[in-house]
Amino acid sequence: MAGYSSALVLLVLLVAVAVWLLWRRPRQGPGGRSSASLRMLEAFALGPRDRLLLVECDGRRYLLSQGVQGVRLLDRLDAPAPAAVRSPGEVLP
Numbered sequence: 001m002a003g004y005s006s007a008l009v010l011l012v013l014l015v016a017v018a019v020w021l022l023w024r025r026p027r028q029g030p031g032g033r034s035s036a037s038l039r040m041l042e043a044f045a046l047g048p049r050d051r052l053l054l055v056e057c058d059g060r061r062y063l064l065s066q067g068v069q070g071v072r073l074l075d076r077l078d079a080p081a082p083a084a085v086r087s088p089g090e091v092l093p
Helices: 002-024
Strands: 038-045 051-057 060-067 070-077
Touching: 051 070
Parallel strands: none
Antiparallel strands: 038 051, 051 060, 060 070
């Protein structure tokens, strides 16, 4: 009887490890693409339910708004953001 209980515990542990490994692997989207091609770069809260999102998909950047009405595309950004960060009060040349 003790052999069955230890085998059952071993089986449960193996199933738990298999589920954990499957959960940790990268998700595959349609066509075998990894979900790593979609990244949220920045999020800025405008209110309790409204946000601006900067998203990158396949090397292209999109500015989105998210709110109660849903998600809307505001702009497609072709060039990446400049590396230099400006302070809010700084005047552009």
